[in-house]
Amino acid sequence: MNAIATAAALSLPISISRSSKFANRKGVRGGFVVFAISASGEGGGLVDKKNSWSTLFDVEEPRSKTPQSKGKFLDVNEAFEVARYDIQYCDWRARQDLLTIMLLHEKVVDVLNPLARDYKSVGTLKKDLAELQEELAEAHKQMHISETRVGAALDKLAHMETVVNDRLLQDRNTTAMEITVSSPPSTSKETVERKAQRKSLNVSGPVQPYHPRLKNFWYPIAFSRDLKEDTLIPIDCFEEPWVVFRGKDGKPGCIRNTCAHRACPLDLGSVNEGRVQCPYHGWEYSTDGKCEKMPSTKFVNVKIKSLPCFEQEGMIWIWPGNEPPSATIPSLQPPKGFQIHAEIVMELPVEHGLLLDNLLDLAHAPFTHTSTFAKGWTVPSLVKFLTPSSGLEGYWDPYPIDMEFRPPCMVLSTIGISKPGKLEGQSTKQCSTHLHQLHVCLPSSRNKTRLLYRMSLDFAPVLQYVPFMHYLWRHFAEKVLNEDLRLVLGQQDRMINGENVWNMPVSYDKLGVRYRLWRTAVEEGAKQLPFGK
Numbered sequence: 442m443n444a445i446a447t448a449a450a451l452s453l454p455i456s457i458s459r460s461s462k463f464a465n466r467k468g469v470r471g472g473f474v475v476f477a478i479s480a481s482g483e484g485g486g487l488v489d490k491k492n493s494w495s496t497l498f499d500v501e502e503p504r505s506k507t508p509q510s511k512g513k514f515l516d517v518n519e520a521f522e523v524a525r526y527d528i529q530y531c532d533w534r535a536r537q538d539l540l541t542i543m544l545l546h547e548k549v550v551d552v553l554n555p556l557a558r559d560y561k562s563v564g565t566l567k568k569d570l571a572e573l574q575e576e577l578a579e580a581h582k583q584m585h586i587s588e589t590r591v592g593a594a595l596d597k598l599a600h601m602e603t604v605v606n607d608r609l610l611q612d613r614n615t616t617a618m619e620i621t622v623s624s625p626p627s628t629s630k631e632t633v634e635r636k637a638q639r640k641s642l643n644v645s646g647p648v649q650p651y652h653p654r655l656k657n658f659w660y661p662i663a664f665s666r667d668l669k670e671d672t673l674i675p676i677d678c679f680e681e682p683w684v685v686f687r688g689k690d691g692k693p694g695c696i697r698n699t700c701a702h703r704a705c706p707l708d709l710g711s712v713n714e715g716r717v718q719c720p721y722h723g724w725e726y727s728t729d730g731k732c733e734k735m736p737s738t739k740f741v742n743v744k745i746k747s748l749p750c751f752e753q754e755g756m757i758w759i760w761p762g763n764e765p766p767s768a769t770i771p772s773l774q775p776p777k778g779f780q781i782h783a784e785i786v787m788e789l790p791v792e793h794g795l796l797l798d799n800l801l802d803l804a805h806a807p808f809t810h811t812s813t814f815a816k817g818w819t820v821p822s823l824v825k826f827l828t829p830s831s832g833l834e835g836y837w838d839p840y841p842i843d844m845e846f847r848p849p850c851m852v853l854s855t856i857g858i859s860k861p862g863k864l865e866g867q868s869t870k871q872c873s874t875h876l877h878q879l880h881v882c883l884p885s886s887r888n889k890t891r892l893l894y895r896m897s898l899d900f901a902p903v904l905q906y907v908p909f910m911h912y913l914w915r916h917f918a919e920k921v922l923n924e925d926l927r928l929v930l931g932q933q934d935r936m937i938n939g940e941n942v943w944n945m946p947v948s949y950d951k952l953g954v955r956y957r958l959w960r961t962a963v964e965e966g967a968k969q970l971p972f973g974k
Contacts, residue, residue, distance in 0.1 A: 503529040541580045642943035648792050648887040652964040657762030658849040659770045661881045664784045665755045675708035677885035684708045689715030694728020695750040695759045701743045775877045775897035783896040783914035793882040793890040800852045804949040813921045824949045833972050841869050846956050852880040874900040
């Protein structure tokens with residue numbers, strides 16, 4: 442229970458002390474300001490004002506329900522109860538601070554009321570206003586403290602979730618560790634190595650053949666706009682060759698890219714009346730793999746393998762697995778208000794898991810992408826990825842970027858920008874303009890990935906109609922990817938030679954770690970996949 446013991450230190454240090462000036466004022470109880478407001482006199486209208494907001498401020502004070510620990514260390518439920526209490530307290534404290542500010546503003550209005558001025562001297566008014574200004578400044582200060590406490594509570598929740606992740610990684614690697622219970626480690630070096638190993642994922646050695654369970658998902662393989670009536674698109678998926686085309690009814694089909702006759706690649710042929718015609722002897726295949734035409738010989742019943750193929754929202758999907766296809770295909774449409782500006786396909790010489798690891802990591806940007814989108818970025822003192830405890834999405838801090846891994850091989854991200862290449866704000870919601878990206882990493886083979894990239898903007902729609910703009914977007918995308926590829930290819934070489942590319946994950950590796958845990962669970966046939974929504 443080391444991870445749970447660590448969580449015991451995560452509760453917020455809550456201080457309820459206030460300044461001595463406030464503590465000495467009339468109407469203070471337990472260190473907090475309590476305004477005694479009567480129905481007559483200067484504050485006569487404040488009771489009605491408070492009553493109109495009663496649903497906002499009538500929240501039970503949580504200090505009477507402080508969580509109690511049953512032992513020296515907290516278990517999982519107790520640790521999360523402490524975190525929940527922290528957030529409840531911060532919420533209650535913020536409501537009290539807001540009420541204080543509202544009442545003080547009402548007092549300022551009363552002091553400046555023309556009727557009140559008739560009965561008070563200028564000196565008295567100045568004195569009242571000076572006191573109210575001091576009280577308002579103090580109240581605003583307390584409001585900022587409350588905001589900081591809320592942020593700290595959320596950060597601690599994220600840290601607790603990281604601790605739990607470390608515990609999961611430790612459990613996964615326990616079987617791989619050689620621990621002698623009777624004899625302690627002989628040297629401190631062994632202890633350090635053992636601790637490092639507990640937090641590592643084992644992704645090393647030559648890339649193994651893909652597990653059949655990874656095939657039992659819908660995979661995007663092409664953009665609809667690239668598949669014309671007379672077009673053949675050859676692809677590799679899980680080390681098998683396929684060819685995609687449109688049948689007589691215009692619907693897409695995917696069949697094995699090998700003629701049944703003499704194993705000629707069918708993509709070297711052409712589309713003839715909704716059938717693929719082999720360029721060698723003219724045999725023709727429909728979208729279900731049946732050979733419907735066999736010139737110059739007696740026709741026999743011949744069929745090659747085909748895959749379930751479907752078209753949705755501008756993309757072509759296939760189901761390469763042996764299990765029956767699921768009834769739903771995930772939506773990859775950009776958010777409402779975005780227009781698609783570029784759809785690009787690339788073949789990259791890297792294993793698709795390593796490419797996903799790279800795409801799910803933003804902390805490398807100010808070091809790797811110094812000549813493209815991250816040019817001029819400062820290096821923050823701390824990079825965090827904040828995410829729910831059960832999910833594969835979240836947002837980056839301090840970057841205004843939301844990111845999600847969508848199984849089995851998609852990465853979606855929304856970036857808040859002020860102008861090309863510049864970031865603004867603390868979150869995407871604070872930004873006025875945004876860039877939305879979709880990356881699909883189709884596993885072609887153990888050392889090759891088919892990348893589908895879609896870029897969308899919620900501004901500058903006129904760019905869709907600028908001639909040759911597509912080539913500019915492709916040039917920029919290739920430039921960014923080349924900055925990554927030289928590093929990922931180096932990782933791949935070392936991984937093949939036995940190095941572990943996930944030897945020591947840290948907090949900002951959270952989304953990549955979750956992808957690896959999800960993938961392992963799929964390959965092991967887990968009944969309940971982790972991080973489901």
